[in-house]
Amino acid sequence: MSTIGAFSGNGHTSHMxxxxxxxxxxxxxxxxxxxxxxxxxxxxxxxxxxxxTLRTELDRVRQNERQEIASRLHDSIGQDLIxxxxxxxxxxxxxxxxxxxxxxxxxxxxxxxxxxxxxLIRELSVESLSGGDFRQTLDSLATEIQLKYRLTCAVxxxxxxxxxxxxxxRMLGQVIRELLVNAAKHAAATRxxxxxxxxxxxxxxxxxDNGRGFDTRVVSWPRSDAGGFGLFSIxxxxxxxxATFSVESRRGAGTTATIILPSHGVA
Numbered sequence: 001m002s003t004i005g006a007f008s009g010n011g012h013t014s015h016m017x018x019x020x021x022x023x024x025x026x027x028x029x030x031x032x033x034x035x036x037x038x039x040x041x042x043x044x045x046x047x048x049x050x051x052x053t054l055r056t057e058l059d060r061v062r063q064n065e066r067q068e069i070a071s072r073l074h075d076s077i078g079q080d081l082i083x084x085x086x087x088x089x090x091x092x093x094x095x096x097x098x099x100x101x102x103x104x105x106x107x108x109x110x111x112x113x114x115x116x117x118x119x120l121i122r123e124l125s126v127e128s129l130s131g132g133d134f135r136q137t138l139d140s141l142a143t144e145i146q147l148k149y150r151l152t153c154a155v156x157x158x159x160x161x162x163x164x165x166x167x168x169x170r171m172l173g174q175v176i177r178e179l180l181v182n183a184a185k186h187a188a189a190t191r192x193x194x195x196x197x198x199x200x201x202x203x204x205x206x207x208x209d210n211g212r213g214f215d216t217r218v219v220s221w222p223r224s225d226a227g228g229f230g231l232f233s234i235x236x237x238x239x240x241x242x243a244t245f246s247v248e249s250r251r252g253a254g255t256t257a258t259i260i261l262p263s264h265g266v267a
Contacts, residue, residue, distance in 0.1 A: 070121045078117050085110040119144065134160035137173055138194050141180065145192065149184035157196040163263050164203065171241060172205065172259070175234050179207040179257050187211025187255060205259040213249045 085107055092103035135157040142153040160169070176194060183189040189211035197204045231247070238245045238259060249255035 073117060073121050078114070078121065081110055081114045081117060085114065119148065134164065134169055134196070137169065138176070138196060141173065141177055142194060144177075145180045145184060149181075151184055151189060152191045153180065154191075154193045155196075156193065158198050160196075161198050161200060161203065161263070164198075168241060168261070171237060172261075175237065175259065176205065176207060178234060183207065183209035183211055183255070187213070189254070200263065202260060202262040205261075207257045208254065209256075210254045213251050213253045213255055215251060216247055216249050 088103055088107045088110060092100050092107065095103055135155070138155045138157050142155050145151065145153045164172075180192055180194075183192050187209055189209035191210045193206075193208045195204075195206040195208065235245045238261075241261065242264075243259055243261040246258050247255065248258070
């Protein structure tokens with residue numbers, strides 16, 4: 001049997017290339033898990049970025065749709081209801097007394113529908129949250145929630161700083177409304193307070209309720225009834241604006257939601 005190929009002249013075996021290949025495979029196999037982890041991190045980062053962009057676009061489309069519906073309600077249904085009430089009131093004065101009572105009932109019913117339509121327009125309109133004094137915006141939100149959900153809503157507000165532009169006011173107004181609706185519908189609160197504090201460097205907003213509370217470690221807030229995706233959507237919108245968002249709550253002890261927006265975080 002020939003053994004010429006078994007040994008080289010320097011005494012080393014000719015299997016050295018095989019041993020080197022084995023070491024190479026070990027190195028590759030050792031780095032493969034790290035490569036997989038890096039790939040997974042990249043995918044997760046992309047998903048977060050893409051998801052945030054999609055949610056922002058959905059919010060923008062939703063705002064446009066809400067404003068369009070509010071405008072149509074005001075320009076068509078709202079105006080028609082006002083005209084109908086005026087005609088019924090005029091007709092009431094011309095009818096015999098035995099029919100006047102019925103005309104009065106119809107007029108009152110139309111009046112309630114006008115009030116409901118105005119409330120709906122105010123809730124749908126995003127422009128109503130951005131103009132004028134921000135303290136007035138908060139007072140308007142408090143009144144809206146009190147009338148709709150029959151709970152006490154107090155406002156403690158300082159003047160908004162000059163750097164708080166209309167887009168940020170609109171976004172904050174929508175978030176605060178969403179938090180108020182959650183307090184009324186999901187937390188079964190009877191009292192809610194909005195606190196707005198500001199200075200040259202930052203603002204802080206708190207929505208404090210006396211509702212049933214929840215364990216923040218194990219329970220996430222449900223999907224919001226105010227047109228968003230609940231707590232996750234609120235956090236995403238605020239973080240994209242440079243704000244921080246935190247929630248403190250205990251079962252039976254109410255909930256405090258806090259928003260802090262520094263002026264340097266404003267794009």
